[in-house]
Amino acid sequence: AVQLPMSEVDVLIVGAGPAGLMMANWMSRYGIKTRIVDKRGTKIFNGQADGLQCRTLEIFDSFGFGHRAWSESNHMLEICLWNPDSSGVIRRSDRIPDTIPGISRFQQVVLHQGRIERFFLDSIESQSNIRVERGVMPIQLELDESLAEDPEAYPITVTLKHLSEAEATPDQGNGQVANGLFRSNLSSDDTQELLQRISLDDKANTLEVVKAKYMLGADGARSWVRGQLGLQLDGSSTDYVWGVLDIIPITDFPDIRMRCAIHSASSGSVMVIPRENKLVRLYIQLTTTEKDGDQKGAKVDRSTITPEVILQSAQRILHPYKISYEYCDWWTAYQIGQRVGTCFSARERIFLAGDAIHTHSPKAGQGMNVSLQDTYNLGWKIASVVKGIADRSILKTYQSERRRIAQDLIEFDHKFSRLFSGRPAKDIMDNEGISIKAFKEAFEKGNMFASGIAVNYGTSMIVAKEGDAVEQGDGLDVSATDKTLRVISQQSLATSLKVGMRTPSFKVLNQSDARPWHFQELLQSDGRWRVVIFAGDVSVPEQRAKMWRLGERLAAPGSFLQRYTVSGARYDSVFDLLTVHAAPRIETSIFDFHEVFRPFDPHQGWDYWKIYVDDQSYHEGHGQIYRNYGIDPAVGCAVIIRPDQYVSYVGTVDDYDALDRFFSSFMTPASQRPADQTSRSTRKLAN
Ligand code: FAD
Known part of the structure; x- marks a missing residue:
């Protein structure tokens, strides 16, 4: 042959x-x-x-x-x-x-x-x-x-x-x-x-x-x-x-x-x-x-x-x-x-x-x-x-x-x-x-x-809905997931940013240059997961402390950011860490935030496109993203968004462990990935 x-x-x-x-x-x-x-x-x-x-x-x-x-x-x-x-x-x-x-x-x-x-x-x-x-x-x-x-x-x-x-x-x-x-x-x-x-x-x-x-x-x-x-x-x-x-x-x-x-x-x-x-x-x-039953349909005379x-x-x-x-x-x-x-x-x-x-x-x-x-x-x-x-x-x-x-x-x-x-x-x-x-x-x-907007995906390892009621999805044995490990959202922290639904869009301003962006514009389909920290009013010491605590954990050796990112690749090749705060823009600067939220690149300096603010713009009004998402600026929240813009999780700002558990349930540490895929991922996903 x-x-x-x-x-x-x-x-x-x-x-x-x-x-x-x-x-x-x-x-x-x-x-x-x-x-x-x-x-x-x-x-x-x-x-x-x-x-x-x-x-x-x-x-x-x-x-x-x-x-x-x-x-x-x-x-x-x-x-x-x-x-x-x-x-x-x-x-x-x-x-x-x-x-x-x-x-x-x-x-x-x-x-x-x-x-x-x-x-x-x-x-x-x-x-x-x-x-x-x-x-x-x-x-x-x-x-x-x-x-x-x-x-x-x-x-x-x-x-x-x-x-x-x-x-x-x-x-x-x-x-x-x-x-x-x-x-x-x-x-x-x-x-x-x-x-x-x-x-x-x-x-x-x-x-x-x-x-x-x-x-x-x-x-x-x-x-x-x-x-x-x-x-x-x-x-x-x-x-x-x-x-x-x-x-x-x-x-x-x-x-x-x-x-x-x-x-x-x-x-x-x-x-x-x-x-x-x-x-x-x-x-x-x-x-x-x-x-006629299972028979072929009557032939239509074309x-x-x-x-x-x-x-x-x-x-x-x-x-x-x-x-x-x-x-x-x-x-x-x-x-x-x-x-x-x-x-x-x-x-x-x-x-x-x-x-x-x-x-x-x-x-x-x-x-x-x-x-x-x-x-x-x-x-x-x-x-x-x-x-x-x-x-x-x-x-x-x-x-x-x-x-x-x-x-x-x-x-x-x-x-x-x-x-x-x-x-x-x-x-x-x-x-x-x-x-x-x-x-x-x-x-x-x-x-x-x-419209397609009403789509609401059920609970799974990548949709951590609130409550004990685990929806038994089609062909998806979620009951097998260990409940003690299962991450559970607190929907009340962002009442209108519904877990399982796509992220709605409102305007936010870039903290560094005051340009308004539709929030969805920041969620490009480039394969990355977004971890969005709604840090709240960081001019209040308590809120600032929460954000700082989370930052320390994220930046610590062995954090999920590091474990799932290939060594030598950009820190944000798998996770895009975004912050939206609610303090007055003109009284805040990116240097008020832990460095992990505004990483430094020895060749390109600070990354100015990670920290945003819910404030009045010069030409396009006030997006009121906190109000529209139902987030209290005195409390804030942390949100995980899938690469396809659907909300996976909503929890407290400084609950690092929940974020880590969420990703650990389905991600493979970079050190265990096949070598050829690792090198390809570095090339394609890094900006
Ligand atoms: P398709 O667009 O059908 O694409 C399938 C592709 O697979 C085709 O390019 C085909 O050539 C290829 N293919 C098929 N078999 C093989 C094979 N064995 N090997 C290799 N390639 C293969 N929707 C509306 O909303 N409004 C309309 O007016 C409307 N009119 C339509 C008119 C027609 C004639 C048709 C066929 C569909 C119409 N639709 C309409 C439906 C709409 O086009 C489809 O819902 C949509 O295109 C589905 O996308 P798809 O990629 O799943 O399939």
């Missing part, structure tokens, strides 16, 4: 959609040896998902490209609800804010998925040698389970096939308008067909074997990786078909530049999404395909769905207003069920994320956002394990944290679909119809969920 070329990689990613790209992006930040392959010859250029929720924008900002999405996108500020009046004519019945005011420094925007993929590609390229390898797909996968717990092992063996250009560019039909049928799941899945085609094609006949430590299946709703693992999605047996039309509309409908949910009396409903470049997207639920059919539907719903177009940018018929996987990984070695593990309707604009957030959750964990910083046990928190989100999403989608697609009730006796009041309430509630 011919020996195939063989290579080793730390992480292999299959699929370069949003979920796969976010994963590669994290790997680029940690300097992890990674390959990312996609069977398609190109990225997508228009259409598909477009809504970016405010949490997603916060994440983009933490990677340094939030401003690109913010400036190119269309901003959605208001939702208008249109419903039939007593004579059956549609009227605007309500206006509500699109993003709940005050929940984030960003609001929901829309920009097509192709641009988002571009931002990721640029970001990955700027940080690493990782490049998406297009026209490459796996054809064989094996996991040696006996090696699953060995940190040095490469238990995954994958055979990759390089496709020819023709294979990687499936026929898009010869329509003049780009359409989503290219990657649509309405057309039969072409993975099998590609597999067959390549076996006959001599030109593209290169195979190679890759051994990997970890693997991600981010290969979309029809995931090949999921199939190989024998994992399934559970959920409703109904598939909905959505018509999606991206046009520059010519219309007399007054709210066409608002996000609208329009229910007609008897012609169905349409969701209007105003887009970038004068575009407007219309979403219409076209049909439902009922599934030829019956055309842009004209979608437009005519919209015209009926919008009547008496008129709508037409001359320019259509993209359209698709998008078939989707509401399903979620029971198991998100095989032995915490091969993981599934994004559409590969949950599918739902496009209405709430969640597909891309939740998929991105899956791997935003997973990426830093895998990278930390590969580098030897963290124990493999943290990988269990991926499923315990994300499966609940996926389940909530499916539940939300279920409720919302019915309300969106149902016919409005004619009167209170009309039980078949849906109540407009219920729809509005669901919309308002749904907005909080959809």
